[in-house]
Amino acid sequence: MPSEKSLNIVEQLDAIYQQSVSRLRAALTHYIRTGERPDPELRASGGFAYPEVRLRYDGHRDPGPLGRAYGRLQAAGDYATAVTQPALFASYLAQQIDLLLDDYGVNVEVGVSRTEIPYNYVLDAGDDLDLTGASPVDLARIFPSIELSQIGDELADGLWVHEEGATRPLALFDAPRVDFSLARLRHYTGTPSSHVQDYILFTNYHRYVDEFVHWAIDQLDSDSRYTLLSGAGGVEIRKGDPDPRQAIADSAWRRHQMPAYHLVAPNRSGITLVNIGVGPSNAKTITDHLAV
Structure with a gap:
């Protein structure tokens, strides 16, 4: 069973995610009805951004050999990843967080990431948002949109190289990569x-x-x-x-x-x-x- 602490962390992630999705959908609706663009300060402050889970491992607790390929940290330092749809992955996220808390004694924080949710991914949240007449080019220019050049599998493919002092990735796939696959699954199946x-x-x-x-x-x-x-x-x-x-x-x-x-x-x-x-x-x- 997940611990109360890990479940609370997932709830915080989901609250931030739901708020960002609600803001983005509201801004889209307002733009389609009035032609008024969203407040630049709202975007600059992370109003449309994914939530992020961050942790710090000081290296003092060494769990020794672990018989698993997941829930592991390679070195002391700061780790972070943007998270999408925390409610969908709640049990998985809580399990992974508990492993890191128990084996490494990490400090975990939840916040807003610097990665925005593409507007395309909030359209599936409901069919009441009518984009008829809206120019896809204008929408992509005004709202955060899918940037395929920023979606990759470098970590999973072993091509990622850590820069000294930089925050390490906490997951093989970040939020935009996960959202991309979730959308593809719906499309194909x-x-x-x-x-x-x-x-x-x-x-x-x-x-x-x-x-x-x-x-x-x-x-x-x-x-x-x-x-x-x-x-x-x-x-x-x-x-x-x-x-x-x-x-x-x-x-x-x-x-x-x-x-x-x-x-x-x-x-x-x-x-x-x-x-x-x-x-x-x-x-x-x-x-x-x-x-x-």
Whole structure:
């Protein structure tokens, strides 16, 4: 179980994140309705920024050899990373923070990062924000937007080089990189990234998808722990829904390159099936984003 301290840290991160998202969406709405740009001072003060978790390790406590590849610090110093959607990753974040607190005795702080949330990533927070008539070029110039040149895998690929005195990264993937993969998952699979489960199957034959869907619907008809079947095209099947097989068949799954189906259970302990289709490039693309 996560400690009270780590859960409190995650709650602080989520509060900052929700405030930034709310400000950004409000500024977008105001601009679309009136044409008035957001206050430059608001952006300069981090009004649209991701939250950040920072920690300091003085090196006095040496945990010795650790039999894990995560929750580890390589050297004394300051560490930090920007965090996105803390509520979605709450259990993971709390677990990692607890490991560092227990094994290294670090001091942890929460604050506002210097990295802004691209406006593109807050549009999925709801469909009530109508961008009809808004110029994408103007939006990208006025609001923080996706900068692919700033998104990379240098840490995971072993290409990052530490500069003496600089803050060390606390995570392999920072907030913009994680948000990029979450958006790609929704695009490729046609389902919310939050529905992805811990147990993932891949197939390149549609008949296996049919069998999985039929079996998953049967699970919902029983007294099982499964609560939802989420499918490509935005379809969601719950216990007691009429004619679920027809609802799946009528969904817009063909619009998506790698349609997915999630048999959802508490604590993400359900099963995800992704139809990667034909070709190794699809397999590499989807597994890269799932890994992040």
